[in-house]
Amino acid sequence: MTMLSRLVLALLLTTTAAWAQHPDDVFVGQKAPELKDGDTWINSGPLKLESLRGKVVLIDFWAFDCPFCAQAMPHIKEMYDKYAKDGLVVIGVHVPRIDYEKEIPKIKDAVVKKGIKYPVVVDNSYQIWSDYLCNTWPSHFVVDQNGVIQLSHSGTERYEDTEKVIQKLLAKNNGK
16 A cells, blocks of 8 residues: 555545544534524424523434434433423424435324424425534534533434533523
8 A cells, every 4th residue: 555545545534534423512612503494394383593592402303214313212302301391492303314204294294103292393405404514313402592502412322411411501591
């Protein structure tokens, strides 16, 4: 292997590894991108992060036929059920992985079947997905009361980390 080949290989491995880890903690400390107008909102009218200042927001990027999203969903719903009364707002962003996941009736049916009570925006145009630089399903972001991202991660782990960040932020609201 020539020196140039090794250099190219090292560069490819480094950039691929960095990309594959995103969005984990890349956005932490930055202002959350505003939720652009999605194709459709389910369980609520359109929401803007700006109008949710003072609240803690958990944004969940998912697709209805994604097995990893199905694994994460009970944890997201549990956090919603546990902390909504304390000021947590959960927003699901449905982003299709394949064409049949773009059909609004199928998405609405999935929301009902999965027992999702929180707002879901359909992002068939991938605008919100792109703004958050997502590259895998599911991806999650916790946004604080000032609109700043405090935690971001992709995949089906870190639920305890997510819940701890939510608890800490909600405690600020409740003077604890």
